[in-house]
Amino acid sequence: MRRFGPVLVVVLTIFALWYVSSFLMNRTWVMDQATRAGTDPGFSEVLRETMNQDRAKLPAPHQVAAELYDGVFNKKVTSKRSLVYHGFITFQATMAGFALGIIAGVALAVAIVLSRVADLTLMPWAIISQTIPVVALAPMIVVLANAAGADSLMVPKAIIAGYLSFFPVLVSMVAGLRSPGGMQLDLLRTYGASPAQVFWKLRLPASLPYFFASLKIAVAASLVGAIVGELPTGAIAGLGARMLIGSQFGNPMIMWSALFAAAILAALLIWIVSGVERLAVRVMGGGQA
Amino acid sequence: MMRQPSVVMRIGLPLGFGLLVLILWELLVGAFNIPPAILPAPSEIWAAIERSTAILWVDWVQTVVKGALTGLVIGSLAGFGAALAIDRVDFLRRGLLPVANFVAALPIVGVAPIMVMWFGFDWQSKAAVVVVMVFFPILVNTLAGLAATDRMQRDLMRTYSASHAQTLSKLRLPAAMPFIFNGLKISATLALIGAIVAEYFGSPTKGMGFRISTEVGRLGIDMVWAEIAVSALTGTVLYGLVVLIERWVTFWHPSQRRGR
Amino acid sequence: ADDLTLQLKWVTQAQFGGYYVALEKGFYEEEDLNVTVKPGGPDIAPTQVIAGGGADVIVEWMPAALAAREKGLPLVNIAQPFKSSGMMLTCLKESGIEGPEDFPGNTLGVWFFGNEYPFLSWMSQLGIPTTGGADGVEVLKQGFNVDPLLQKQAACISTMTYNEFGQVLDAGIAEDDLVTFKYEDQGVATLEDGLYVLEDTLADEAMVDKLTRFVRASMKGWKYAEENPDEAAEIVLEYDETGAQTEAHQKRMMGEIAKLTAGSNGALDEADYQRTVDSLLSGGSDPVITAQPEGAWTHAITDKALN
Amino acid sequence: MEQMINNQLSLHSDVATAAAVIQAQNLSLTFQTNDGPVHALKDVSLDIGKGEFVSFIGPSGCGKTTFLRCMADLEHPTGGSITVNGVSAAEARKARAYGYVFQAAGLYPWRTIGGNIRLPLEIMGYSKADQAERVARVLELVDLAGFEKKYPWQLSGGMQQRASIARALAFDADILLMDEPFGALDEIVRDHLNEQLLALWARTGKTIGFVTHSIPEAVYLSTKIVVMSPRPGRISDVIDSPLPRERPLEIRDTPEFIEIAHRVRDGLRAGHSYDD
Amino acid sequence: MEQMINNQLSLHSDVATAAAVIQAQNLSLTFQTNDGPVHALKDVSLDIGKGEFVSFIGPSGCGKTTFLRCMADLEHPTGGSITVNGVSAAEARKARAYGYVFQAAGLYPWRTIGGNIRLPLEIMGYSKADQAERVARVLELVDLAGFEKKYPWQLSGGMQQRASIARALAFDADILLMDEPFGALDEIVRDHLNEQLLALWARTGKTIGFVTHSIPEAVYLSTKIVVMSPRPGRISDVIDSPLPRERPLEIRDTPEFIEIAHRVRDGLRAGHSYDD
Ligand SMILES: Nc1ncnc2c1ncn2[C@@H]1O[C@H](COP(=O)(O)OP(=O)(O)OP(=O)(O)O)[C@@H](O)[C@H]1O
């Protein structure tokens, strides 16, 4: 209770604010409609109307909750109306992109740390790569992946997700592989250790805390990438596609529920990764704090 | 230990690499006869840039100056302020932080249409998207930074019986600066991307995101790349600017000084 | 069976009912074709997909196809299942707009991404600048939904008879509260959903044969969809993998689409083509296309397919 | 033995209470750690009179730092009580009674040496002119004149340590608590600073608590030497020095000095497990 | 005075060269820093014979660490030459001639104490059985038996320091270089480890280079004491100890001991600016 008390209070406060905002934001539409119909609704009527609008500017919390519950629990998980189904499709692309991002990030970091030239040439471009809007590249990635003969829609989605997630891994791994101080390196020099030994016995273990710390950011970035990638891949399935179709076909509740489902999925992924991190830190004998 | 690379190397090598890629790109596009609708050659992109500087400028002002920078400033200040509040009131830390965490996980693709619905088509909605995007990195990094003082540094302040404000201004904020700048570096790139993506969901007939999404449909891929180039250049300059200010502000941090 | 890929212009919906019916009812199979239908979406330009080799045939609007042709992508119309245009501008009556002469000073929502050409040529024919100001119209790049009208961010928005217009009504705005301008009625209609291929595909005998069978089967699908709109809508719903579409909406869309396909046997009507081209050429200072296109359409396929 | 110490302590209290500045009564502090509780201090009682120079000596981990931190209200005892100037340690801290020198220098890297020394003066609201004057004076005192504008990381470890001492001396705290302030210094510098510290003490009449690992240092400086032993941390001996307040360096060769040093060494040795 | 030292040095060289393990000739090392060059070592010449125990003492920043690092090829001299076992320092390093104890413990936090000690053994390819046997032996030697499975941060500073000494003793290096290894330890533990170190030295006949700030420690341990002075870092005195190799702790009260200590102190004092 001590732990959840504050969260509860804050969440309740947010809900209260949310309800008030819902009322205020949705009222315009209700009043407009009344004007068009030539009626003059009382306050309680307006209140009721604002709380249950199909196309609310800001749906009330209970509406979103109901839609989420419906999408998650009231549908067979294999049904294409199930949020679990779409969440899983997005999850798959996220994981594929995450793996791609980790591999690319680690590989680049190793190259950058081992080679001065790679450092000076690649690092600026890694930064520049992140200033390019993915949405602009996405269609080209889709077309090129297509042209390269990838017939699964997973491939371009995973590439886009990987594109977003490799960077945090790269930055952290570079910092981590460089983290051993002068004395730690000198120690191995006095042993006449080979460069490979320095890498395996010092740099790599020293980088692991940095690596795990970056995974949380990377997995969130990967999810965003997967969702962004679901728009130009034909918006066929996945949370991103559902958001878009919900919005396009005048069913914003579908969009809101997909949006919250995505946030919950992200929270879940981050929570799992943090768990893995804690476990790894324990195994690595860390946890000084 | 390692010698500091000269400025020539630091600029020449990445530039050389970039040039190499451009040349290869140009040659490959020529050799494989790749249609410009898929991938225009760098020379064509450059031609588009020269041809459309006026349009590029208008788009840049709309997206970068009005959307991204406004959002970046507001979002950073908001994140910073929230961090100070959360830091001051433990109740908020335990209550607001998990919620903020959750909000940060909302994907931009979903947030953008809502912001357009709420704040209209013009730059205000783009700035709002940027605010949402940069708020969290700044918040988290500032909080981490405020916690980055070691016990002895804080105890010293205790022995002086310094007030909360004094401890903040003389110890914790200076110590937090490296973290805050890390957050700013992330935010600077996010801000651009956020402003551009938001334009996909409704915009006036100018802006980098508007141009990109429109020109793809018109097969003006050279123009798309021109905007991408402008975006990359802007992002890099923005990032570099943050790095420069960081150097100046956190000169004392070990990462900013080699040797001693 | 011969493989063939069709890239749609937008997401799975009754707008493309004929192709889905042909797929579901086995009309393609009967022609010994193995057709893959790729839905579109925002950020997918069918012209770019076909240029990249991602599709053999695309569904595209003629203005975008001709504009791409001028950009050097040699697209050729091989069939035109849509006879009339479903595009219109829908305005709130309370905005005070009664006719095109009332547009100046107002904000209008327009789809871009290649869909803006009909609007732009209409405005240039009306002589209304699209750069804002008191005598011009303020143009908004409209997103994927009808919110701008509901939120009164624009006086008018672009709608399709078969899709967005219904959404406006569903949202609770009565038809009486709306003023609509159909492009057809304004005499500025341009040809919509046609089938396009790259020119060099037509030089290949085997491909021509394949396309012939494809068009034949597709038109069979369209006829079936026109006659059985509800079943066609059900089929479309089957293929919508997002599960976000509703039956009512797709049934209505199919009904409206049937009105647009009515009157086309699949072959391009040269007069319609010329009207479209003229409209696009008349864009004043900034026409969509600058010269009469050559070889932008062929009857070669439909002639074989429909006889 | 415990009996004896207690006797001695209570005896001692009677003498000193009149002007007692710091009074610890049955002080205990237990840290809760993952491996179980650590009894850093257990039933420690001690009185420190006004103007005394008290050294704390004992094996690593016996609770010297913890004791000093309790005095300065940096650690909250889990048992017993501690009063400073008749009020609680917290109130004394808020009244800015302490100058504290930590075991490590702990200078703020974003401030110059001068800026670091100025820090407490800024916080306590000294005037600009007063600040400048004081900074110059204490820099002189620790032989760092001319280094005012350097940053901490531009100085050697020993110089940093001296700067942190200067920082604690810059303002007028009644009580000076120093945790191994001279640990990083070589013998010559150490001797020099020892002399300086004695002179300062004589001049200002501050009450000083001083942790050290060096027996000669403890004997040379103190009016009272507190020997501590570990697990749990407690006081094993309190030695009142008979040496005069005036102490030239040569006093270290006198028989009295050597005798006290012997007693301290014996007390220390008792805290270790080596049987030699 | 300089003349005198040089004389003494060259004289000394003649005696020791026969079995010289480390020979430094006019060694200089200048660091280029933002503030201009720092002359850490200047024209330093020294011969260390096989089986000698050489202590380096001198004020903070006089170049002791730098000199030791040059011997171990961790720093590249900017002038002069250094040979180890007749080959260059780099070759000697690659031949794994050194055991080095750094000024700070520098244990790898992700390895247990046992794992840290095993590190050099893994790198040098000792067999698993041999590794286990050696780890157990050196842990015993530094009184850390039972702590093999603990992580460094679970140990006090002094214990960490001892673990790092164990790490350097685990493998068979001819030359042991120790940079203030006992700095963080209290006097009693220090005495104990001094004895242990002397015993180990007597048993193995290793050549030892040892940096310390403590005069008694230097005199107690060494066969040769090198006194250094700063700015620029140079050798100001080399004292060959006449004390016997067998040294009980009580030797520290003998007149010979006190006399050598005096000479070291004088040499040290010359390196400081204090005029007392
Ligand atoms: N924050 C803490 N959490 C847990 N245990 C602690 C903490 N601080 C100190 N200890 C433990 O309390 C005991 C006393 O520590 P303290 O720092 O007072 O020793 P000390 O006498 O100052 O030693 P040293 O001479 O090494 O500085 C030690 O066993 C130490 O491990």
Ligand SMILES: Nc1ncnc2c1ncn2[C@@H]1O[C@H](COP(=O)(O)OP(=O)(O)OP(=O)(O)O)[C@@H](O)[C@H]1O
């Ligand atoms: N990497 C470096 N860059 C620049 N100057 C250095 C570097 N390392 C050492 N110095 C300088 O060289 C001089 C000698 O340093 P060194 O560490 O050898 O001193 P020391 O005798 O070991 O001192 P201490 O007793 O404090 O350990 C010092 O003035 C120091 O500031």
Ligand SMILES: Cc1ncc(C[n+]2csc(CCO)c2C)c(N)n1
């Ligand atoms: C950027 C962009 N905006 C809107 C559409 C909409 N659109 C394309 S075809 C069509 C007909 C009805 O569905 C509609 C509405 C788009 N494709 N791309």
Ligand SMILES: [Mg+2]
């Ligand atoms: Mg301590």
Ligand SMILES: [Mg+2]
């Ligand atoms: Mg040193």
